[in-house]
Structure formats: structure tokens, C-alpha cells
Amino acid sequence: MAKRIEVSGLNAYYGGFLAVEDVSMTIEPRSVTAFIGPSGCGKSTFLRTLNRMHEVIPGARVDGKVMLDDQDLYGDKVDPVAVRRVVGMVFQRPNPFPTMSIYDNVAAGLKLNGVKGKSELDGIVETSLKGANLWNEVKDRLPKPGAGLSGGQQQRLCIARAIAVQPQVLLMDEPCSALDPISTLAIEDLIAQLKSQYTIVIVTHNMQQAARVSDRTAFFNIAGTGKPGKLIELDETSKIFTNPTEKATEDYITGRFG
Amino acid sequence: MSVLTAKTGQAIPETSLGRKLKDRTVLIAVYVAFALAVIPLVSVLYKVISEGVQVISADFLTRSMNGIGGRDAGGGVYHSIVGTLEQVALASAMSIPIAVLTAVYLVEYGQGKRLAKTISFFVDVMTGIPSIVAGLFVLAFWILVLGFEVSGFAGALALGVLMIPTVVRSAEEMLKLVPNELREASYALGVPRWRTVMKVVLPTAFTGIVTGIMLAVARVMGETAPLLLTIWVTKVINFNAFQGAQSSLPTYIWEQASDPNQVAVARAWGAALTLIFIIMVLNIGARLLARRTSIR
Numbered sequence: 001m002a003k004r005i006e007v008s009g010l011n012a013y014y015g016g017f018l019a020v021e022d023v024s025m026t027i028e029p030r031s032v033t034a035f036i037g038p039s040g041c042g043k044s045t046f047l048r049t050l051n052r053m054h055e056v057i058p059g060a061r062v063d064g065k066v067m068l069d070d071q072d073l074y075g076d077k078v079d080p081v082a083v084r085r086v087v088g089m090v091f092q093r094p095n096p097f098p099t100m101s102i103y104d105n106v107a108a109g110l111k112l113n114g115v116k117g118k119s120e121l122d123g124i125v126e127t128s129l130k131g132a133n134l135w136n137e138v139k140d141r142l143p144k145p146g147a148g149l150s151g152g153q154q155q156r157l158c159i160a161r162a163i164a165v166q167p168q169v170l171l172m173d174e175p176c177s178a179l180d181p182i183s184t185l186a187i188e189d190l191i192a193q194l195k196s197q198y199t200i201v202i203v204t205h206n207m208q209q210a211a212r213v214s215d216r217t218a219f220f221n222i223a224g225t226g227k228p229g230k231l232i233e234l235d236e237t238s239k240i241f242t243n244p245t246e247k248a249t250e251d252y253i254t255g256r257f258g
Numbered sequence: 259m260s261v262l263t264a265k266t267g268q269a270i271p272e273t274s275l276g277r278k279l280k281d282r283t284v285l286i287a288v289y290v291a292f293a294l295a296v297i298p299l300v301s302v303l304y305k306v307i308s309e310g311v312q313v314i315s316a317d318f319l320t321r322s323m324n325g326i327g328g329r330d331a332g333g334g335v336y337h338s339i340v341g342t343l344e345q346v347a348l349a350s351a352m353s354i355p356i357a358v359l360t361a362v363y364l365v366e367y368g369q370g371k372r373l374a375k376t377i378s379f380f381v382d383v384m385t386g387i388p389s390i391v392a393g394l395f396v397l398a399f400w401i402l403v404l405g406f407e408v409s410g411f412a413g414a415l416a417l418g419v420l421m422i423p424t425v426v427r428s429a430e431e432m433l434k435l436v437p438n439e440l441r442e443a444s445y446a447l448g449v450p451r452w453r454t455v456m457k458v459v460l461p462t463a464f465t466g467i468v469t470g471i472m473l474a475v476a477r478v479m480g481e482t483a484p485l486l487l488t489i490w491v492t493k494v495i496n497f498n499a500f501q502g503a504q505s506s507l508p509t510y511i512w513e514q515a516s517d518p519n520q521v522a523v524a525r526a527w528g529a530a531l532t533l534i535f536i537i538m539v540l541n542i543g544a545r546l547l548a549r550r551t552s553i554r
């Protein structure tokens with residue numbers, strides 16, 4: 001089910017401000033691609049163009065092409081809402097729906113899209129929670145509010161919620177940055193498991209994490225404040241961390257940045 | 259050694275006398291202000307309750323003023339309770355949907371749009387309308403120009419005009435408090451915008467919106483001036499809010515209190531207590547409802 005993403009000549013704007021310029025890359029299916037780079041270089045912005053979440057912000061727009069296998073996500077007839085069902089997203093801060101129980105949080109994407117069958121929902125909720133390594137911790141309190149879980153559990157709940165709609169690609173924007181080392185490890189293990197089924201893209205500021213979880217790594221950079229962010233290089237993670245082609249990448253990785 | 263601790267040499271200097279004094283003064287000022295604010299509230303409540311309980315009885319609550327003159331003892335507020343409940347229910351039924359939808363438009367769809375700014379401006383203007391002007395508007399437009407008769411419904415129209423801006427403003431504030439992350443989380447699941455509003459945003463803001471509505475309801479329940487112009491006065495029970503004069507608690511209070519007879523003034527106190535009681539019951543009911551349906 002996992003799909004290949006091919007981006008070509010993509011620019012992302014906030015009003016008149018060009019935040020990401022001319023990015024082209026291929027993201028392989030059934031693998032983990034990590035995005036690294038200094039703060040403000042447009043990693044989140046670029047990530048959000050991959051499921052058309054960028055345009056949710058007033059004034060924001062995108063030009064260029066994003067092909068999901070053979071379909072252009074920015075094609076004229078494509079419904080952005082349908083794109084987001086295929087390309088799921090996990091955010092930096094865990095954001096479970098505060099009015100909903102654990103069960104309803106996981107079922108939210110399905111329920112809000114009209115799936116009603118109780119047994120069908122029960123099944124999907126259980127597999128999603130198991131898929132997110134959370135089932136054992138919450139199986140006895142599914143009707144309790146999702147906001148009552150710990151931060152790490154909430155983040156795994158959000159992952160369960162994202163995989164419950166059975167997307168083909170999973171985008172994660174710094175999913176561990178608000179978590180302790182143990183929860184972080186739990187999520188990294190989870191990513192390793194999920195990659196057998198999904199195409200995964202993860203933004204991270206943690207180099208070790210990128211090295212641990214990803215197969216390929218993309219390095220983004222900016223020339224200075226107010227300048228657009230650019231993709232510097234994308235390669236096998238082992239190559240990026242040991243022998244990058246670009247000098248800027250090496251400087252960033254070895255901490256000789258800025 | 260930092261500049262701040264250099265003087266005494268101690269790492270954490272003691273609180274200075276000046277600061278303790280200031281702290282005390284402000285604390286006392288706050289208590290005095292609080293007491294001053296509570297005095298009128300408590301004395302009004304005390305007076306209304308102590309006078310009201312002498313009048314209120316099963317008879318008083320279940321009888322109208324039919325056939326009872328100002329000097330006669332007896333009579334009751336039943337016709338006014340019926341009127342007030344019907345008028346406020348109609349006003350709420352008309353204005354709450356309009357007001358909440360307007361707030362949803364302003365916060366969820368209208369950001370930065372010219373139409374939203376225009377609506378916002380008119381809501382501000384409406385907030386400033388004195389209540390009697392709302393009554394005059396309905397009298398002039400609904401009754402004199404369109405030729406409808408005086409009725410509870412006409413009163414409800416005037417009350418509705420008064421409710422809309424307060425409900426719009428409070429609902430707007432509550433919707434703005436809903437974190438954008440929740441909307442994004444919903445969009446990212448492939449949920450369309452309108453469903454996000456219905457199933458995520460409104461439920462999250464529900465408790466706050468209900469509180470705002472309750473305040474608006476409580477406020478219009480005590481409105482007298484716009485009702486005098488639109489529902490007229492009557493001593494008899496009229497269940498039909500769409501036809502003929504209806505009574506209401508505030509206009510009943512006004513009517514009885516302006517009658518110089520002891521028995522009439524006593525009835526006004528009884529009606530005032532009844533009105534306060536109804537508002538309180540509605541308030542508590544709404545709170546329970548909001549608590550039950552929101553997050554446990």
C-alpha cells in the first residue's frame with residue numbers, strides 16, 4: 001500500500017514570503033526519510049506541503065508538483081481533504097481531542113468520515129492502538145478522556161489516530177520533541193515497525209534519532225533570515241552522517257554550523 | 259556576585275519593609291473593594307427575599323390578575339410566568355442559532371474578509387442599542403409598518419435583537435479559545451472543514467458558549483422597556499404568544515410597583531423573587547447540562 005512520493009520544483013509561500021524554494025526529491029516507499037536542518041529552514045513547511053496542510057494557513061500557497069505514485073497531489077481535480085486521508089500526519093505537540101475519550105480519539109477520523117459500524121470501529125481501534133504500542137496501557141480505560149494520558153501516551157494516541165484511517169504515507173513533525181527518553185524510544189521502535197507498511201517522513205532536530213530511525217536523510221538549510229529554505233542534499237543516512245557530498249551538510253552535522 | 263545581591267552579601271535578601279507594606283496595602287484595598295461590591299448585591303437580595311416570601315404562595319404562583327383591582331388583595335403571577343417563559347423561549351429559539359452561526363462564520367470562515375469586518379462592526383453597533391430602542395424598532399417596524407398586532411412574539415423579537423450581539427460576542431471569544439492545533443489535527447485526518455467545526459470546534463467550546471447564552475438569557479429576562487412597547491399589559495392568562503397582549507414578569511413588576519397600594523407593591527416583590535428564582539434555576543440547569551456534556 002505504501003507509495004512513492006516524487007516532488008519536483010516545489011515552492012512554498014506564506015503570503016508574499018517564499019519559505020521553501022525549488023525542492024525536488026524522491027521519497028521511497030516502505031522506508032523512513034528524515035528531514036534535518038537548522039530552525040526556520042522550512043522543514044515543517046515542506047512537510048506540510050506533502051499532505052496539502054500548508055494551504056490551511058490563510059495566505060499560504062504552493063507551486064510545483066508532488067506526485068504520489070502517478071497522481072499529482074496538486075492536480076486540478078484533486079480534493080485536498082481526500083489527500084489528507086491518504087497522507088496522514090502527526091504533530092510536534094500531542095493534540096488529542098479534549099472532548100473525546102481514548103476510543104473516540106482513535107475512531108475520530110473514521111467516525112467523522114461517516115464510518116458507523118460498531119464492530120468495525122472496535123476492530124480498527126484495537127489494531128490501531130496495538131499498532132501504536134498503546135493497547136496494553138489503555139485497553140481497560142478506553143472510555144476515559146484522551147487528555148488524561150501522559151505526554152508520551154498522548155503522542156502514541158495521536159499516532160494511533162493517524163494510522164486508524166489507514167493512510168499510505170505518515171508524516172511526523174518532531175514527534176518526540178516533547179517527550180522523555182523512554183517515550184522517545186517507544187516511538188522510535190514504533191517507527192521501525194510501521195515502516196514495513198507505510199512511507200514515513202520524520203522531521204527531527206535530534207541527529208542520533210535521524211541516524212537511528214531513518215534509511216535516508218534530507219538536509220535543508222537557509223542562507224540567512226528572510227531567505228528561502230532549500231534542500232541541500234538527500235542521500236542514504238549512513239552516507240549523510242559519515243561522508244556527505246556537501247560541505248554545508250558536514251558543517252551542520254559536526255556542529256560547526258553558524 | 260550579581261548587582262542585585264551585592265548590597266547585603268546574602269544570596270537571597272530578605273523582603274524589604276517597603277515591599278511588605280505595599281503588599282499589605284494592596285491586599286486591604288482589594289478586600290475593601292470586594293466588600294463594597296458585595297454590599298448592594300447582598301442588600302438587594304435580602305430585601306427581595308424578605309419581602310417576596312411574605313407574598314409567594316401556591317395561590318400566587320397559579321393565579322392571574324383576572325378581575326382583581328389594584329386595591330384588592332390576592333391575584334398572582336401565573337399569566338406573567340407563562341408570558342416570560344414563552345417570550346424568552348421564542349427569543350432564544352430565534353436568536354441563538356443566528357448568533358452562534360454568526361460567531362462560527364466570524365471565527366472559522368471570515369478571518370480577514372471584508373464581510374466579516376462589516377458584520378463585526380454591526381454587531382458592535384447592536385451591542386450599543388439601548389433596550390428601549392429595540393422595543394421601539396419592533397413597535398415601528400413589525401406593528402406599525404407591517405401591521406401585526408401586539409403579541410408575545412413581538413416582545414420576543416425585541417428581546418432577540420438584544421440577545422444576538424451578546425451571544426455573538428461571547429461565542430466568538432469561546433471559539434477563539436479553541437486551539438488551532440485541534441482544527442489542524444482534524445484536517446490532517448481528512449475531515450472536511452464543516453465537520454471539523456461541528457464535531458471538534460463546537461463541542462470543545464460548548465461549555466463556554468452555553469455560559470454566554472445563559473448570561474444573555476438572564477439579561478433579557480429582566481428587560482422591561484422593550485416589552486412594554488410590544489406585548490402591552492394584560493391581567494389574564496394568554497397562552498398564545500402569537501396573538502394578543504401577553505403579560506411578563508418584568509412588566510408585571512413595573513405595573514404593580516407603580517400602583518400606590520400596599521397589596522400591589524407586595525405583589526411586585528413577590529414577582530421579583532419569582533423572576534430571580536427562575537433565572538437561578540435556568541442558570542443551574544445550564545451549568546449541569548454543560549458539565550454533563552463536556553469533558554469529565
Ligand SMILES: Nc1ncnc2c1ncn2[C@@H]1O[C@H](COP(=O)(O)OP(=O)(O)OP(=O)(O)O)[C@@H](O)[C@H]1O
Binds near residue numbers: 037043044229
Ligand atoms: N504561519 C506562518 N506564517 C508566516 N511565516 C511562517 C509561518 N510558519 C512558518 N513561517 C516561516 O517560514 C519559515 C520556515 O518555517 P518552518 O516552520 O517551516 O521551519 P522549520 O524548519 O520547521 O523550523 P523548526 O526546526 O524551528 O521547526 C520561517 O522563516 C518561518 O518564520
Ligand SMILES: [Mg+2]
Binds near residue numbers: 044045173
Ligand atoms: Mg518545524
